[in-house]
Amino acid sequence: MHDLNADLHCHSTVSDGTLSPSQLAERAKSNGVALWALTDHDEVAGQREAAAAAHAAGLDYLCGVEISVTFADQTVHVVGLGVDPDNGALREGLAHTRGGRNRRARAIGDALAAVGIAGAYEGAEALADSPDMVTRTHFARWLVSTGVCRDSHDVFRNYLTEGKPGYVAQEWATLRDAVRWIRDAGGLAVIAHPARYKFSANEEWALFEEFRAHGGRGVEVLTSAHTPADAARYADTAREYGLLASRGSDFHAPGESRVELGALPALPSGLTPVWSELQQRILRG
Ligand code: AMP
Ligand code: MN
Ligand code: MN
Ligand code: MN
Numbered sequence: 001m002h003d004l005n006a007d008l009h010c011h012s013t014v015s016d017g018t019l020s021p022s023q024l025a026e027r028a029k030s031n032g033v034a035l036w037a038l039t040d041h042d043e044v045a046g047q048r049e050a051a052a053a054a055h056a057a058g059l060d061y062l063c064g065v066e067i068s069v070t071f072a073d074q075t076v077h078v079v080g081l082g083v084d085p086d087n088g089a090l091r092e093g094l095a096h097t098r099g100g101r102n103r104r105a106r107a108i109g110d111a112l113a114a115v116g117i118a119g120a121y122e123g124a125e126a127l128a129d130s131p132d133m134v135t136r137t138h139f140a141r142w143l144v145s146t147g148v149c150r151d152s153h154d155v156f157r158n159y160l161t162e163g164k165p166g167y168v169a170q171e172w173a174t175l176r177d178a179v180r181w182i183r184d185a186g187g188l189a190v191i192a193h194p195a196r197y198k199f200s201a202n203e204e205w206a207l208f209e210e211f212r213a214h215g216g217r218g219v220e221v222l223t224s225a226h227t228p229a230d231a232a233r234y235a236d237t238a239r240e241y242g243l244l245a246s247r248g249s250d251f252h253a254p255g256e257s258r259v260e261l262g263a264l265p266a267l268p269s270g271l272t273p274v275w276s277e278l279q280q281r282i283l284r285g
Contacts, residue, residue, distance in 0.1 A: 001273065001275070001276060002266070002267060002269070002271075002273060003266050003267075004034050004035055004273070004275065005032050005033050005034045005035075005262055006033070006034065006035040006036075006247050006248075006273070006275055007028060007033045007035075007036055007037070007247070007248055007249050007251070007261055007262045007264070008035070008036070008037040008039070008062065008064065008079070008081055008190075008246055008247060008248040008274065008275075009037065009039050009064075009066065009079055009192065009220065009223060009246070009248020009249060009250045009251075010024060010028075010036075010037075010038060010039060010248065010249055010250065010251040010252070010261055011038075011039070011040055011041065011066075011250075011251070011252045012024055012038055012040055012046045012050070013046075013129055014040045014043055014045050014046035014129055014133070015040035015041040015042070015043055015046075015066075015129075015133060015135065016041060016128075016133075016135040016137035016138060016252060017040070017251070017252045017253060018252065018253040018254070018256070019253070019254070020046075020049070021038055021046040021047075021049040021050035021053055022049055022050075022053040024036075024038060024050070024053075024251075024261065025050060025053035025054045025056070025057050025059060026053070026057060027261050028054075028057075028059060028261050028262055029057040029058070029059050031260060031261050031262035031263065032262055033059065033261065033262035034059070034060060035059075035060045035061070035062065035275055035282065036050075036054055036059050036060070036061055036062070037061065037062040037063070037064035037081055037248070038050040038063075038064055039064035039065055039066040039079050039080075039081075039248070040065065040066065041066050041067075041068060041133075041135060042065070042066070042067060042068055042094050042097045042098050042101075043065070043094060043098065043133065044063070044065050044083070044085035044090070044091065044094065047063045047064075047085035048085070050063075051063060051283050054283065054285055055283065055285055057285065058285040059285040060282050060283070060284055060285045061282065061283045061285065062081050062082045062275075062278060062281055062282055062283070063081075063082065063083050063084065063085050063187075063281075063283075064079060064080060064081050064082075064083065064187075065079070065080045065083055065085075065090070065094065065182070065187075066078070066079050066080075066192060067079075067080060067093075067094070067097065067172075067173055067178040067181070067182070068097060068170075068172035068173065069172050069173050069174065069175050069178045070170075070171055070172045070173070070174070071174075071175050071207055071210075072199065072203045072206065072207070074197055074198065074199065075170070075172060076175065076191070076192075076197060076207065077191075077192035077193065078175070078178045078179065078182070078189055078190065078191060078192065078211075078216070079189070079190040079191075079192045079218075079220070079246070079248070080178075080181070080182035080185065080187040080188070080189055080190075081187055081188050081190060081218075081246070081274060081278060081281070082186060082187045082188055082278045082281030082282075083182055083185040083186060083187030084185045084186050084187075085185075087181075087184060087185035087186070089180070089181050089184040089185065090181045090182070090184060090185040093173065093177060093178070093180075093181035094181070096173075097172060097173045098132050098133065099132075100170060100171070101132050101133065101134060101135075101170075102131050102132050102134065104168050104170045105121055105124060105125065105131075105134035105139075106121050107168040108120065108121065108124075108136070108139060108160070108166050108167075108168050109121025109122070109124070111165060111166050111167070111168060112139075112159065112165070112166045114165070115165040115166070117143070117148055117166075120139060120142060120143070120166075121134075123139075123142035123145075123146065124138040124139045124141075124142045125138070126142075127141055127142060136156070136160045137152075137252065139155070139159075139160060139166065140152040140155040140156065140160065143155045143159065152256065175207075175210055175211060175214060175216075176210075176214050179211065179214040179215055179216050180214065180215075183215050186281065187281070188217045188218060188244070188274060188277060188278060188281075189211070189214075189215070189216040189217060189218065190216070190217070190218035190219060190220060190244075190246045190274060191207070191208070191211055191216065191218070191219045191220065191243075192220050192223070192248075192250075193220055193223045193225045193226065193250065194219060194220065194230075194234050194237070195225060195226050195227070195230035195233070195234065196225050208237065208241050208243075212241060212242075212243070216243075217243060217244050217274070217277065218238075218243055218244040218245065218246045218274045219234055219237055219238050219241075219243045219244075219245065219246065220234070220245075220246045220247070220248060221234045221235050221238060221245040221246065221247065221267060221268065221271065222245075222246075222247040222248075222264045222265065222267060223247070223248055223249065223250050223259075223264070224249050224250045224251070224257060224258050224259035224264075225250065231268065232268065235267075235268040235270075235271055238271050239270065239271070244271075244272050244273065244274040244276070244277055245267050245268075245271035245272065245273055245274065246273070246274040247264055247267055247273070248264075249261055249262065249263060249264055
């Protein structure tokens with residue numbers, strides 16, 4: 001159970017990945033994944049296809065989502081695992097969260113135009129599944145493909161992060177609502193890639209305290225953004241707060257993502273994996 005090759009965080013063309021849910025299922029299977037979850041940003045439209053493709057590949061599957069949250073003026077991502085993608089509260093909450101994306105994407109386009117980069121909104125939108133799902137990743141791909149930037153690291157460092165010319169702040173869901181939607185849909189809420197946030201010690205403490213108070217249950221210990229030191233640190237956090245440990249590559253695209261689907265190390269010992277509490281929610285392959 002502890003050493004299961006679970007990959008519980010990745011993205012398809014439904015959000016900012018470049019592979020379809022079916023292509024991801026096949027890739028997960030051939031990479032030796034035993035339990036998989038597709039977790040698109042603020043959208044569950046890929047879940048039916050993912051679950052069917054996982055079943056066809058003989059892969060155990062958990063329906064998933066990654067919800068964008070604003071906490072202490074920063075964006076935090078909350079992964080929901082084992083959710084019912086047809087749940088009304090979840091669907092309405094996600095639709096509301098997606099609502100401001102197009103306006104923000106146009107504002108990013110305007111901000112980039114103001115520094116001499118024309119056509120970015122149209123370029124990013126053409127790469128996205130729908131105008132309501134234009135993410136910074138789509139802007140990054142467009143800026144790289146047009147030669148404005150060398151790679152996505154270059155894009156985020158110079159254009160799309162706070163203080164840079166193409167950054168546009170966005171008010172996402174509250175932590176309380178995101179956890180509630182996930183729980184209402186029968187799922188388990190997990191704080192995604194905690195090492196990526198730039199919180200003070202007090203703010204991080206508040207994040208985990210409030211998360212737990214709202215019924216949040218897990219934390220990603222292993223994910224592509226974490227160094228071995230980060231993993232050790234959040235393994236301690238999991239033990240300290242009594243949180244379940246999750247593991248997910250956050251795979252987006254071949255050649256772009258640093259960690260391949262299913263290619264993370266095993267969870268550190270002494271942790272309880274999230275999947276131990278999700279057995280009833282697993283769709284058996
Ligand atoms: P958005 O939800 O539109 O703000 O876009 C967030 C997405 O941008 C994340 O889910 C990542 O896929 C991507 N992203 C954010 N920061 C970086 C970064 N520093 N390097 C590469 N991709 C990033
Ligand atoms: Mn993403
Ligand atoms: Mn994320
Ligand atoms: Mn992600």
